[in-house]
Amino acid sequence: MARRLLLPLLLLASSMANAQTSVPDEDGFTHPLRRLEFNPGLDQHEFERASFAALDIYDPWESLNRRMYYFNYRLDQWVMLPAVRGYKYVTPKFVRTGVSNFFSNLGEIPTLFNSLAQLKGERAMNTTARLLFNTILGVGGLWDPASRMGLPHYKEDFGQTLGFYGVPHGPYLVLPALGPSNLRDATGQVADFGVERQVDYFSYAEASGGEFGLTALRLVDLRYTTPLRYGQLNSPFEYEKVRYVYTRARELQIEE
Amino acid sequence: MRTSTRTVTPGTASSPENAPAKTIEIDMARCGDQPLGAACVAARKRGSATTNVSLSSSLTMRMLLCVTALLTVFIVPAQAADISVEQYGYPLSNPFEATIATTPVDLRPAVPADEDIDQADYRLRLRPEREFILPENFWAVTRLTYRLAKQPGPAPLVFIISGTGASYSAGKTEWLKRLFYGAGYHVVQLSSPTSFDFIAAASRYATPGYSPGDAKDLYRVMQAVRAQQHDLPVTSFNLIGYSLGALDAAFVSKLDETRQSFNFRRVLMVNPPVNLYTSIGNLDKLVQTEVEAIDSTTTFYEVIFEKLARYYRQKGTINLDEAMLLDFQQSALRLTDEQMAMLIGSVFRLSAADIAFTSDLINRRGLIVPPKYPIDEGTSLEPFFRRALLCDFDCYITEQLIPMWRAQQDGGSMAQLVQQVSLYALEDYLRTSPKIGVMHNADDIILGAGDLGFLRRTFGDRMTLYPRGGHCGNINYRVNAHDILEFFRG
Numbered sequence A: 001m002a003r004r005l006l007l008p009l010l011l012l013a014s015s016m017a018n019a020q021t022s023v024p025d026e027d028g029f030t031h032p033l034r035r036l037e038f039n040p041g042l043d044q045h046e047f048e049r050a051s052f053a054a055l056d057i058y059d060p061w062e063s064l065n066r067r068m069y070y071f072n073y074r075l076d077q078w079v080m081l082p083a084v085r086g087y088k089y090v091t092p093k094f095v096r097t098g099v100s101n102f103f104s105n106l107g108e109i110p111t112l113f114n115s116l117a118q119l120k121g122e123r124a125m126n127t128t129a130r131l132l133f134n135t136i137l138g139v140g141g142l143w144d145p146a147s148r149m150g151l152p153h154y155k156e157d158f159g160q161t162l163g164f165y166g167v168p169h170g171p172y173l174v175l176p177a178l179g180p181s182n183l184r185d186a187t188g189q190v191a192d193f194g195v196e197r198q199v200d201y202f203s204y205a206e207a208s209g210g211e212f213g214l215t216a217l218r219l220v221d222l223r224y225t226t227p228l229r230y231g232q233l234n235s236p237f238e239y240e241k242v243r244y245v246y247t248r249a250r251e252l253q254i255e256e
Numbered sequence B: 001m002r003t004s005t006r007t008v009t010p011g012t013a014s015s016p017e018n019a020p021a022k023t024i025e026i027d028m029a030r031c032g033d034q035p036l037g038a039a040c041v042a043a044r045k046r047g048s049a050t051t052n053v054s055l056s057s058s059l060t061m062r063m064l065l066c067v068t069a070l071l072t073v074f075i076v077p078a079q080a081a082d083i084s085v086e087q088y089g090y091p092l093s094n095p096f097e098a099t100i101a102t103t104p105v106d107l108r109p110a111v112p113a114d115e116d117i118d119q120a121d122y123r124l125r126l127r128p129e130r131e132f133i134l135p136e137n138f139w140a141v142t143r144l145t146y147r148l149a150k151q152p153g154p155a156p157l158v159f160i161i162s163g164t165g166a167s168y169s170a171g172k173t174e175w176l177k178r179l180f181y182g183a184g185y186h187v188v189q190l191s192s193p194t195s196f197d198f199i200a201a202a203s204r205y206a207t208p209g210y211s212p213g214d215a216k217d218l219y220r221v222m223q224a225v226r227a228q229q230h231d232l233p234v235t236s237f238n239l240i241g242y243s244l245g246a247l248d249a250a251f252v253s254k255l256d257e258t259r260q261s262f263n264f265r266r267v268l269m270v271n272p273p274v275n276l277y278t279s280i281g282n283l284d285k286l287v288q289t290e291v292e293a294i295d296s297t298t299t300f301y302e303v304i305f306e307k308l309a310r311y312y313r314q315k316g317t318i319n320l321d322e323a324m325l326l327d328f329q330q331s332a333l334r335l336t337d338e339q340m341a342m343l344i345g346s347v348f349r350l351s352a353a354d355i356a357f358t359s360d361l362i363n364r365r366g367l368i369v370p371p372k373y374p375i376d377e378g379t380s381l382e383p384f385f386r387r388a389l390l391c392d393f394d395c396y397i398t399e400q401l402i403p404m405w406r407a408q409q410d411g412g413s414m415a416q417l418v419q420q421v422s423l424y425a426l427e428d429y430l431r432t433s434p435k436i437g438v439m440h441n442a443d444d445i446i447l448g449a450g451d452l453g454f455l456r457r458t459f460g461d462r463m464t465l466y467p468r469g470g471h472c473g474n475i476n477y478r479v480n481a482h483d484i485l486e487f488f489r490g
Helices: A002-012 A045-057 A061-089 A093-106 A108-117 A121-136 A158-164 A183-199 A201-210 A213-227 A239-256 B033-044 B059-074 B095-101 B136-141 B171-182 B197-202 B211-228 B244-259 B276-287 B300-315 B320-331 B338-361 B382-387 B393-410 B415-420 B424-430 B449-464 B478-489
Strands: A173-176 A179-182 B119-124 B144-149 B153-160 B186-190 B234-242 B266-270 B438-442 B463-466
Touching: A002 B136, A002 B186, A045 A239, A045 B300, A045 B338, A045 B382, A061 A173, A061 A213, A093 A108, A093 A121, A093 A213, A093 B478, A108 A121, A108 A158, A108 A183, A121 B144, A121 B171, A121 B415, A158 A239, A158 B415, A173 B095, A173 B266, A179 B136, A201 B415, A239 B119, A239 B300, B059 B197, B119 B211, B136 B197, B136 B463, B144 B197, B144 B211, B153 B171, B153 B211, B153 B244, B153 B320, B171 B186, B171 B478, B197 B338, B211 B244, B211 B415, B234 B244, B234 B478, B244 B438, B266 B478, B276 B338, B276 B393, B276 B415, B300 B415, B338 B382, B415 B424, B424 B449, B438 B449, B449 B463, B449 B478, B463 B478
Parallel strands: B153 B186, B153 B234, B234 B266, B266 B438, B438 B463
Antiparallel strands: A173 A179, B119 B144, B144 B186
């Protein structure tokens, strides 16, 4: 999830603006570095300074968090990913898409609630419309006609609402199975879960409370739709990098 | 003469599901590729259209270029296939933008979707002793993972060697896999010898950078892959590498001439460094660009995030699509060339930190981690990360690679090392091997003066030079994709 937000950072530099055409030398080389202005002494330490600052994230439970991180890594490799592979093996694509749409539609409820809580009227109306169209036209949320009608999918959770009202993120936290979080967002997750159960749209909460199968399917779907893989950054410092990206990405989501 | 006949293929519109937007991360930030793919698909669902910025050149300019192209054909002795900007049609004229963003989605060719590829990850136990040398929290990299995509029947196989610090699942490697798989090849994706997993699990001396040594490590990996996949019906072996992986490919091909395990049919180098020291010098220097708007209270990263946040506030929503990128770079918030260079340089510095740390840890050199320091799953690695961040490529070579090379190979000066690890060492071999080809860009940021001249002299008509693309930014452009497949077909 956090990884999704890394994208803009990497993408943002793309464009097709102001080309200063460089004249190629006799080999045809255009010397791209010559168009840059360098620090005259070449002794700038901005990379180091910025990276050090990025490491300053409040993480008093680091030792415990790291152990949990490795626990999750193993859980993912030995339980979650094999489950997703099995799920993909036994279901055709349109079924998996339907399942994802269904749970995504359920997720609109906390989004609606939190949009209202942050006084984001337009977003709340958009989410209400999505909920109605997808539930009625999309047969209980199995299809997603709302996106095709030009209603974008938003995600607002209670962690964002807390952040919106100035609650600091608190200590960094790695949750069992769920991964990177912090005290504020973990609290938010509990609250959102409560909202879902209260509203009990579709008697889903009741059904899943009784039926272990639905909850398991939801977990498998969550893993199926989360593209992150442990070890994907392929760095000995993956823990630190994920911590930074998660924290910054959440700040961006809150500001949005 | 190839110049005059080479035309830009009118691109087939790429289908949204198939067009991987992944390549951005990639090599550059080495973050997950999947999220980008997902975001791309999402973006397209929203109906965004990528703007293909037309090359606004006047008629006279056009004629001038045609004349220049003709002159290149008839006068210049170098026979490398040069392609003019006009013919080429690649829209990004800024090498830094091209390097970061790569090709706009609808200018990429159609390739198979991930789900339509019969692929799996496999692990190799190449250095059993590493299970005892590495601290317990590095259990995941005691075996080397590679990815294999299988065709249903007998087919040619292509090995892909990833670029600096990149793993087998890096975006550009994934992209090449899709391209080759779609063309009917079995594909094996390999991590770079400079990547964390490869250093830990497969590198004999765990000190990458000495190209002949890295090639031996890679060769052992390839042989192990072949042994593990002995049932796979392979009709011929081929090799491709991009960036540093291209340099590795050349050394591996040379090694194969004597060891003959594969007898590669075709070997293609995409954007290789020519003089390794020039390239790392360029990369180290990128973080020395003048970046504005930084003071004691804000850092470079913060400036970038702040720009993003401000952009989002203006727009009211995060809409990740090509139109947004175009829009962002045309807004007042756009990144300068210096900022983009700094961003690229930062990604490479993070790679350098990983290499310096891992190599030091495994060899117990004590430069970053004290040799007897107890490390388990709960140990904070942050102090070591900080120390490793201070080490750029030059520092790694001076402190770790050169001392090892001197001790092992009875090596001498830096100039001698540069000679041995760069393409110069293979000049005669490359000149006389018709199966090896090279593709490069006129505005690649890892090159220095004279490098393209060396390639022209050495490869002759086996070289293709594109006028744009930065460093590997055009590897997923439809013209390049077509040329790559053509090279292997020939």
